Amino acid sequence: MTFNVADIRAQFPILSREVHGKPLVYLDNAASVQKPQAVIDQLTASMTGQYANVHRGLHTLSNETTGAFEEARSTVAQFLNAASMDEIIFTMGGTDAVNLVANVLGQEEIGEGDEIILSVMEHHSNIVPWHFLRERKGAVLKWLDVDADGNVDLDAYEAMFTERTKMVAVTHQSNVFGTVTPVKEMARIAHEHGAMILSDGCQKAVHGPVDVQDLGVDFYVFTGHKTYGPSGIGVLYGKKSVLDRLPPYRGGGEMIDIVEQDRVTYNEPPHRFEAGTPPILEAIALGTALRWMMAQDLDGLVAHERALTDHAMEALRATNFIELYGAHPDKGPVIAFNLKGIHPHDVSTILDRQGVAVRAGHHCCQPLMKKLGTSATARASFAAYNTHEEIDALVEACRKAHDLLS
Known part of the structure; x- marks a missing residue:
């Protein structure tokens, strides 16, 4: 090739x-990449010959669409080298994925006085959701500086941790400098201090292979429209051991197990975090886009x-x-x-x-x-x-x- x-x-x-x-x-x-003919064709084909809601029907169109939807999830898992497709959650985009993580962590795991480390070169989508926890929960944001080329000082980074540090949220590649951050080392340091780490891969995922197992991150997010796919679809990778303990983000169909008048129980990940009808066509087309990339x-x-x-x-x-x-x-x-x-x-x-x-x-x-x-x-x-x-x-x-x- x-x-x-x-x-x-x-x-x-x-x-x-x-x-x-x-x-x-x-x-x-x-900001957004253009789309190859394969993705355009997939969107058209899904709408004209194979479309229904997913997971809920037993008829042919629903089964076919569910199969294509879950195949896309499997493709994302392959693209990121996730250990399981159950670690892949479809979202509305990278912004939605970060908001999901911040929201669920804010319910039980991050509270008043707990610390979140961000770098000064984060996109607002990886800043504002954490500000919500500062405003609403009393969390403390700590800012990691970078030099004129976007380089991170790992010694200065490690010195920021205290017993109250719960989360690190850092870009994998700056959308201004283009600098690739040392996420693998940052994840190792975070875990040594008992903190979790999220990496924003919206800029990096399109520019070469990403291996979430090698990086060692707890969460990784990217968006479809920057990886040759459509807008309105994004991905949250989460380690299964982490996802299993987290509460739901939104309530509705699909994310439930049992609903009664006086109680509700919840589905297993990833479906626990995918309330309502998902972006079906967009997810299927994202799978096509990622397969197109991996075929190059x-x-x-x-x-x-x-x-x-x-x-x-x-x-x-x-x-x-x-x-x-x-x-x-x-x-x-x-x-x-x-x-x-x-x-x-x-x-x-x-x-x-x-x-x-x-x-x-x-x-x-x-x-x-x-x-x-x-x-x-x-x-x-x-x-x-x-x-x-x-x-x-x-x-x-x-x-x-x-x-x-x-």
Whole structure:
């Protein structure tokens, strides 16, 4: 198997369109990636020939749909190298997955004075749910600093633990710096101090294999729309030994065992945490997306994205008007930057007129923006289908924005 970007691009219909009369250069992949034809076809096929509610019916369509839904769960378990598909919970997205964990831990395991360690480069989705526990339960948030490239000081991290530390919640890969955090070592340290750890894999899962057993985390979350699947679907991995002791998150159908007028008992994980009709079509299509990813030359994909990032960093650094944020040599395919003296929203607008799509804003990372001394940046992020020529188009568009606005 050999990675061939032309073959990859041919599977993404949207890449053939134009924007403002220019070929689309889509570099907003850290926000959401485009979808291959296989995923598009799966959604259509499920809706046109095989759809019913899952788990509750005995008729043919329900059985077929339930089978496809649970096959998707099995695919996710394989994708993450989970020990069992019972450790895979379908959610509405990464945000919903973190909220689920924070909510259930707040019911019985985290209370007043208990400590939660977060890094300053977390996405708001891995900050705000823990703030809820600060506001409502009196939990204490402790902030792990990072250096200018997003590196974590493990000695400083370990020094943060006390007998009240119950939880660590940390990104696997920063959506601003692209830095990959040492989650395996952080999990080891957390467990040595009797704490649990959640890793936010929304940025990392799409950029190469993830092995939750090797990482040793208690929880791992990622979202479908950033792994070539649809929106409205996400995944929470939880160690079975942890899930078994946790109370439900929402109440409704599927998550129950027995419901009577004066009592209720609950289903086993993962169904205990999947109240109501799940995102059926989206889950099935996520399974297709992950199988599509696993069928690629993953070593070649990682090398391709690494080469794109290196090329972009070199080309952007060669200008005398662009400030880069985060330069770890092994960073993921995410580059935050600013044109000196020009607001990133203006930069993004000018780039869009050249057909180049980038993100501009605080990237749901306001604590990190404050540390960097800026309110916002532009951000280019790459996926399997991007090319070196598109990097060159980005740099040329930045030059035009500089000439126009400086």
